[in-house]
Every structure is written in C-alpha cells, then in structure tokens.
Amino acid sequence: MDIKNKGYMGKVMNVDLSTGKITIQKISPNVYKSFLSGMGLAAHLLYHRIPADADPLGPDNLLGFVVGLLTGTGSLFTGRWMVVGKSPLTNGWGEANCGGSFAPAIKRCGVDGIFFTGISPTPVYLYVDDTTMELRDATNLWGMDAVETENHLLKKLKNRNARVACIGQSGENISLISGVSTDKGRIAARSGLGAVMGSKNLKALALAGTRRIAIHNKEEIKRLSRICNKWVQFQPPFVPGFFTAPIGALMRIMPAVLTQDGLLYKIMLRKWGTVSLNQMSVEMGDAPIKNWKGSNADWGFFKSRSSNPDGFTKKEIKKFHCYSCPLGCGGICKTNGKFSQTHKPEYETVLSLGGFIMNKDMDTIFYLNELLNRAGMDSISAGHTLAFALECFEKGIITTRDTMGMELKWGDPQAIEFLIKKMINREGIGNILADGVKLAAKRIGKDADKIAIHAGGQEPAMHDSRNDPGFALHYSVDPAPGRHTNGAGLYYEMYQLWKKVKNVPKMGPAYWKSSKYKKNIKHARMGKANSQYMNVINGAGVCLFGGFLGTKRIPIFDWLNAATGWHLTPEQYMEIGGNIQTLKQAFNIRHGLNPKDNRVSDRLLGLPSQTRGANKGRSVDIDTMMKDYWELFGWDSQTGIPSQKSIDKIASIT
Amino acid sequence: MTYFILDSCIGCGLCKTICPSQAITGKKKELYKIKADICIECGSCGRVCPLSAVEDNFGLIAQRVEKKAWVKPFFNLDTCMSCGICLDTCPAGALDSNTQKIGSRHVFPYLPDEFVCMGCQFCASDCPVDAIIMVPRIADQSPTTLKQES
Numbered sequence: 001m002d003i004k005n006k007g008y009m010g011k012v013m014n015v016d017l018s019t020g021k022i023t024i025q026k027i028s029p030n031v032y033k034s035f036l037s038g039m040g041l042a043a044h045l046l047y048h049r050i051p052a053d054a055d056p057l058g059p060d061n062l063l064g065f066v067v068g069l070l071t072g073t074g075s076l077f078t079g080r081w082m083v084v085g086k087s088p089l090t091n092g093w094g095e096a097n098c099g100g101s102f103a104p105a106i107k108r109c110g111v112d113g114i115f116f117t118g119i120s121p122t123p124v125y126l127y128v129d130d131t132t133m134e135l136r137d138a139t140n141l142w143g144m145d146a147v148e149t150e151n152h153l154l155k156k157l158k159n160r161n162a163r164v165a166c167i168g169q170s171g172e173n174i175s176l177i178s179g180v181s182t183d184k185g186r187i188a189a190r191s192g193l194g195a196v197m198g199s200k201n202l203k204a205l206a207l208a209g210t211r212r213i214a215i216h217n218k219e220e221i222k223r224l225s226r227i228c229n230k231w232v233q234f235q236p237p238f239v240p241g242f243f244t245a246p247i248g249a250l251m252r253i254m255p256a257v258l259t260q261d262g263l264l265y266k267i268m269l270r271k272w273g274t275v276s277l278n279q280m281s282v283e284m285g286d287a288p289i290k291n292w293k294g295s296n297a298d299w300g301f302f303k304s305r306s307s308n309p310d311g312f313t314k315k316e317i318k319k320f321h322c323y324s325c326p327l328g329c330g331g332i333c334k335t336n337g338k339f340s341q342t343h344k345p346e347y348e349t350v351l352s353l354g355g356f357i358m359n360k361d362m363d364t365i366f367y368l369n370e371l372l373n374r375a376g377m378d379s380i381s382a383g384h385t386l387a388f389a390l391e392c393f394e395k396g397i398i399t400t401r402d403t404m405g406m407e408l409k410w411g412d413p414q415a416i417e418f419l420i421k422k423m424i425n426r427e428g429i430g431n432i433l434a435d436g437v438k439l440a441a442k443r444i445g446k447d448a449d450k451i452a453i454h455a456g457g458q459e460p461a462m463h464d465s466r467n468d469p470g471f472a473l474h475y476s477v478d479p480a481p482g483r484h485t486n487g488a489g490l491y492y493e494m495y496q497l498w499k500k501v502k503n504v505p506k507m508g509p510a511y512w513k514s515s516k517y518k519k520n521i522k523h524a525r526m527g528k529a530n531s532q533y534m535n536v537i538n539g540a541g542v543c544l545f546g547g548f549l550g551t552k553r554i555p556i557f558d559w560l561n562a563a564t565g566w567h568l569t570p571e572q573y574m575e576i577g578g579n580i581q582t583l584k585q586a587f588n589i590r591h592g593l594n595p596k597d598n599r600v601s602d603r604l605l606g607l608p609s610q611t612r613g614a615n616k617g618r619s620v621d622i623d624t625m626m627k628d629y630w631e632l633f634g635w636d637s638q639t640g641i642p643s644q645k646s647i648d649k650i651a652s653i654t
Numbered sequence: 655m656t657y658f659i660l661d662s663c664i665g666c667g668l669c670k671t672i673c674p675s676q677a678i679t680g681k682k683k684e685l686y687k688i689k690a691d692i693c694i695e696c697g698s699c700g701r702v703c704p705l706s707a708v709e710d711n712f713g714l715i716a717q718r719v720e721k722k723a724w725v726k727p728f729f730n731l732d733t734c735m736s737c738g739i740c741l742d743t744c745p746a747g748a749l750d751s752n753t754q755k756i757g758s759r760h761v762f763p764y765l766p767d768e769f770v771c772m773g774c775q776f777c778a779s780d781c782p783v784d785a786i787i788m789v790p791r792i793a794d795q796s797p798t799t800l801k802q803e804s
Contacts, residue, residue, distance in 0.1 A: 074782050076737060104742045130675040130692050160747025160770070210675040210745040212694045212776075225782035229735050235758045270758060318753040319760035323742055326735035328761065 007563030018118030036539025068541010077546025079323030094191030099322035109209035166204035168376030241310030248283030285614025295613020352383020456598035458482035487530030524628030532577030595640030
C-alpha cells in the first residue's frame with residue numbers, strides 16, 4: 001500500500017488503443033494540491049495533451065475516466081465519477097458526471113484516472129485487476145445494449161469486485177448525444193462522450209481492483225461524516241405528492257422568494273428522488289414546456305398530474321444508493337411492457353419526454369427511459385431533438401415524406417417511440433436527428449436553426465432560465481455549455497457559501513422576484529462563486545445533491561484537509577476552483593472556440609418574452625451578466641478570453 | 655512494512671488461494687512470496703497458514719485461526735445509513751444489499767455467503783458510523799439469531 005499519497009493515488013493509467021500499450025504515469029503531489037483530483041486533474045492533463053486541431057472523434061482526442069479526491073476515504077456523497085474529453089457536440093471542453101458504484105472501482109485499481117488515446121483496430125474492452133491490465137477482444141459484445149454488455153461481462157469475469165462502464169448501440173453508432181452507462185442504466189450522458197468512446201472502438205471498462213486508499217486522518221473524516229449523516233437522517237413527515245403542485249403554484253404567485261435551504265430539498269429527494277420536482281417545477285415556471293415555447297398555462301395541473309411523484313414511489317421496488325451516499329435518491333422501478341424493471345426516471349427525463357413534448361403517458365416514459373439507458377443516449381438531448389422534430393413537422397419544415405409516413409404530433413407516444421428507435425439505430429430521419437439539434441438543423445436547412453434550442457451545440461437542461469436567470473448565465477458561460485449542474489441562482493442559495501467562505505455575496509432570508517432580472521454585479525459574483533465551488537465539488541468527487549445541504553452541513557473543505565493532510569482554507573480551495581475554470585476556458589480558446597458562441601438561444605432568454613404563463617413578460621439580460629462574469633474571473637470582458645499571462649501561470653504547474 | 659512469508663513456508667499454497675488481491679506468488683512445495691506493492695494487509699494469509707509462517711505488518715508472527723472461529727460482520731441496522739461503503743471496501747466482494755425497509759430507510763448490507771468472508775474487518779474499520787461489529791460465527795448461529803439475542 002502506497003502511504004506517501006494521502007487521499008489520492010498519485011497515478012493515472014494511460015492506454016494507447018492504437019498500439020495496445022498500457023502505462024502507469026506518476027503525477028506530482030503539487031498537481032493535486034493545485035487542481036485537486038477528478039475534474040481538476042483531468043483539466044490539467046487534457047489541456048496539455050490534446051493537440052489544438054484534434055478531431056474529437058479522431059485518434060488524438062483523449063478520453064478520460066476520473067474520480068474525485070474524496071472517493072473511498074469514508075466521506076459521504078463521494079460516489080461520483082466523471083468522463084472527460086474534447087466534446088464532439090460542442091468541439092470544446094466535454095464533461096459528464098455519473099454516480100453508482102463505479103467511482104471507487106477506478107481508485108481501487110490504484111489510479112485516479114484512466115485515459116485513452118488512439119483508435120483500436122477492433123472492438124476491445126479494458127480489464128484491470130490487481131495484477132492484470134489488458135485490452136481484451138469485445139467483438140462479441142459489439143451491438144449489445146449497455147445492460148446486456150454489463151450482465152455478459154460480469155457473468156464472464158466471475159469476479160465479485162468487478163464493476164463495468166460501457167456504451168450501448170447509440171455510442172457504437174457515434175451518435176453525438178450518447179453517453180457512458182454503468183450500474184445497468186446510470187449514465188454519464190452529457191457532452192456526447194459516448195460517441196468518443198465508440199469512435200475509439202472501446203466498448204467497456206471492467207475494473208476489479210482491491211487496492212486500499214491511504215488517508216491522513218481517518219478518525220477526523222469519520223467524525224465529520226457522522227455530523228453530516230445526522231442532517232441527512234433528519235427526515236420529518238412531508239406532504240403527499242399531490243401537494244407539490246400547489247406549493248409550486250404558491251411560489252409562482254408570491255412576489256417575493258424565500259431564500260431556499262437545501263435541507264427542504266433533501267427531504268423531498270429522500271422521499272421521492274428528483275421526480276419530486278415534476279409538478280412543482282411546472283407550476284412555478286422552472287420547467288420548459290413545448291420546446292421552450294409553452295408554459296404552465298399549456299401544461300396545467302390536470303395534464304401534469306400523471307407525473308405525480310407518488311406514482312413513481314408506488315412503482316419503486318427498492319431504493320438505489322450510489323456509493324457512500326446515505327441519501328439514496330435513486331430507485332429501481334417495475335415497468336409494464338418489454339422490460340421488467342428500470343432505474344427510476346429522473347426529473348430531467350420525465351420532463352424532456354413528458355411536458356417538453358406534451359406527452360402525459362407515464363408508461364411510455366418508463367419504457368423509453370429504459371430504452372435510452374440501454375442504448376446509452378442522453379435523455380435531455382434526446383427530448384430536445386424530439387421537440388425540435390415535432391415543431392419542424394408542425395411548421396411544415398419536415399413532412400411525412402421525410403418521416404417514412406409517420407405523422408409527428410405533439411404528445412403522441414407512438415410518434416415519440418418511433419423517433420427514438422430511429423435515432424438509436426440511425427435509420428431514416430433518425431440519422432438526421434441522432435447528433436443533436438444543432439447538426440439536425442444544419443442538415444434540414446429551411447430556417448430550422450430558429451427552432452433548434454442549444455448553447456454552443458449542447459441542448460440545455462429542463463430548468464428555465466426565464467425563471468432563474470442564473471441558469472442562463474451558466475448555460476452560456478461554462479466551458480461545457482448547456483449543463484444545469486454547473487450553477488444557478490437557486491444553487492447559490494442552497495450552497496450557503498457565505499457561512500464558510502469570505503468575500504462572497506450574502507443572501508438575506510427573502511428577496512423580491514423582480515430583483516433577479518435587474519442589472520446587478522451580485523449576480524455575476526454569485527455565478528463566479530458557483531463555478532468555483534462546483535469545480536471543487538467535481539475535484540473532490542462529491543455529488544451536487546450533497547452540496548445542496550450547505551457548506552455548514554457538508555464539510556467538503558474539512559474533509560479534503562483531513563484526507564490529504566493539507567491545511568488549505570476555504571478561500572484557497574475556491575481559488576483552486578477558479579483556476580480549474582480558467583484552465584477549462586483556456587482549453588476552449590486553444591481549440592478555436594469563441595466563448596460568445598456558447599450563448600443560449602434567444603427563446604430561453606425571453607427574447608421575445610412570453611405572453612402568458614409563469615414567466616410572462618420576463619427576459620434575461622444575458623450579455624451584461626456574461627461580461628460581468630468574465631471580468632470577475634479576470635478574463636477579457638468583451639471576448640471572454642483569459643489573459644495569456646494567467647493561462648501560462650496555471651498551465652506551467654507540474 | 656507489509657506482510658512477509660518466512661522461510662518456514664512449506665509451499666502448501668493455501669495463502670495464495672485465499673489472497674483477495676492476488677498478491678501472493680509461488681509454486682507448490684516452494685517458498686511463496688508476497689508482492690509488497692499489491693498486498694492490502696487483510697491478514698487472511700496469516701490466518702490460514704498451518705505453520706504460522708507469515709509475519710504481519712508489525713513484524714509479529716500471524717497466528718493461525720480455525721475457519722470456524724473467523725470473525726464475521728454483524729450489522730447494526732439502527733445506525734446503518736445504507737451508504738454502501740462496506741460493500742465496496744470488502745476485498746472479497748462478500749457483501750450484498752437487500753431490500754429491507756426500516757422507517758424511511760431502505761437497502762441494507764448483509765452477508766449472503768459467509769464462507770466468502772475472510773474476516774479482514776475492513777468493512778468494520780471503514781464504516782463511518784461504526785454500524786458493523788465483527789463477531790465469530792459459532793456453529794448453528796446465524797446473524798439473525800445473534801441479532802435477536804442482542
């Protein structure tokens with residue numbers, strides 16, 4: 001057992017798929033102290049290793065599977081693993097995040113990350129245990145879906161410690177909206193990194209290591225975990241699912257907003273999971289309806305009631321906890337139809353295959369959730385692409401001649417199922433749609449680009465930026481655009497950073513709703529703090545929902561110090577987070593992206609503003625917010641480009 | 655300092671069979687060796703060695719323990735938080751989760767096949783809330799009966 005490195009393993013594995021050569025590379029402790037592990041380490045390695053003109057689907061792209069610094073140390077909420085690479089969807093920084101039990105498996109192989117370059121001549125999978133590291137033939141696995149692949153590999157390996165991450169048919173077919181799947185249906189979906197894995201002819205990773213992880217102060221970590229767990233176990237009785245919609249409606253009507261405490265959201269997550277937001281979000285104006293054109297007025301209580309969270313708990317066979325998570329927001333549900341069970345659909349899936357395309361048939365959503373999980377396709381992007389196709393059909397841009405005779409009507413389960421199956425197999429119209437809305441609009445032409453809603457090529461998630469302008473900011477300024485987990489005004493309230501970190505804006509107990517839309521440098525300061533903290537969270541491998549508990553209740557900074565033996569202050573960790581953000585932005589600049597191109601489509605910004613519904617008359621001044629955000633980071637306020645001096649300073653760390 | 659096999663080894667191969675991390679190499683009737691960089695210090699080689707030929711990480715001779723007397727995990731479900739750290743930390747992969755329900759909590763660890771467990775105690779030492787107690791499993795006494803008695 002290597003006891004020099006505390007908390008992290010100090011090595012990464014490099015796999016050259018073209019030659020089949022596998023090497024272990026040592027990483028200096030200074031890199032960990034400057035970028036943490038996980039996403040920070042990946043930003044450091046990818047910035048240096050991917051050449052500027054690399055084709056995302058070519059041999060030069062680097063595909064990394066990384067794990068956070070705190071994973072495996074006894075700290076809680078640390079079951080996240082991340083896939084990184086140059087995204088074929090945005091042509092810039094690509095990242096996807098996933099839970100399950102795969103995160104510690106990477107660390108137990110003795111490394112903090114596994115990086116793939118080159119392209120294998122034949123389909124292969126990587127097998128690693130304590131004594132073996134090898135690429136094995138996966139020709140017989142090619143064509144199988146993610147669940148079949150995982151079952152097949154686990155049966156074949158006969159190793160109780162083995163954990164598998166793989167791609168389904170969608171990744172094999174190099175669909176740019178595909179992800180990497182694990183635990184029979186949990187998926188690192190965003191940024192189209194499943195397509196990168198497919199382009200490398202890499203079907204799966206099977207990891208079966210048993211290494212121990214050295215920790216500086218195990219007892220201190222346990223003590224902190226126990227305090228954190230007490231907050232998680234605090235679960236008073238909560239209202240039935242029926243009442244979530246009226247609560248949302250009340251939040252819509254009130255002119256002021258109470259600053260939200262994440263503990264309330266934790267109670268809902270524990271009771272129902274993310275589906276607790278299904279009706280509430282629609283009612284309060286957080287959920288986009290009908291390709292961002294509609295509102296709660298089009299998708300009222302009676303239409304959304306089939307997505308009542310209680311309906312999901314009724315179908316739940318058992319809860320699903322990711323590694324080291326005492327919360328357990330996931331679940332395994334029984335389904336009617338072809339598949340006997342599925343992972344409980346998340347809020348994003350229910351909305352993007354539900355209200356977003358005006359579909360209220362829950363059986364279809366359960367079935368398509370499993371179908372997409374198995375194929376390894378991102379349900380957020382798939383929902384957007386469906387909505388795009390439906391609106392194109394409505395406007396006559398595509399006709400039955402393009403759709404093999406299928407009438408595409410809003411909310412028609414048959415049409416939705418038809419399109420998704422075609423997209424997975426890339427047949428007919430599916431071949432046009434399978435790469436996301438931006439490319440689909442380009443292929444279709446005829447003004448279709450006005451209907452294609454995206455941020456820099458990636459489809460934004462199911463949180464309306466007209467309700468929370470913080471989402472618009474992060475969809476637009478983040479190096480991986482369109483991701484909802486990178487920050488929002490609401491997240492800032494729940495993180496409660498001001499209780500631990502100096503020099504961040506404080507929030508009072510309540511504020512006027514109208515203040516969210518007024519010009520104020522505070523919004524950009526909150527955005528900066530969000531980005532910095534999220535990079536620390538991703539470097540530590542902590543779950544976003546853990547972060548929602550608030551910095552006082554989830555001691556991420558203290559855990560990091562106890563695991564590694566460092567004595568860094570929260571402010572220093574935030575600075576590390578900022579450096580990671582600058583490095584990711586520098587990655588995009590290096591690869592020829594213009595940060596201004598990542599600005600979200602006008603529909604999300606309320607340009608023109610809606611005439612009815614929760615977000616009536618609202619519009620977001622994104623340009624000012626973006627400029628303020630860039631300026632606060634010390635980047636050029638007009639172009640969003642970090643100064644060469646600051647890039648050199650961060651990039652020279654070795 | 656890691657585990658080490660002394661010259662008194664007769665090469666029976668029991669330690670190689672039980673080692674969960676494949677850290678032990680050697681041929682039958684020859685001296686076996688432990689690869690220090692792979693060894694996870696679970697101590698199972700010492701517990702099976704019939705000649706007490708294994709030195710532990712403190713430099714002490716590891717004592718052979720009868721398989722019947724090996725300690726096995728007993729889970730205190732009142733304090734368990736279902737985080738699954740024990741499931742991952744077990745080098746033998748002996749633990750699994752069930753669907754028992756206590757209050758608002760589901761999914762608890764259990765030991766489906768106690769012969770797979772090597773009694774390394776990693777699950778107990780890594781549990782953040784100390785919900786695992788290691789006790790020897792006495793014949794005809796299953797974990798459930800132990801719980802009822804306690």
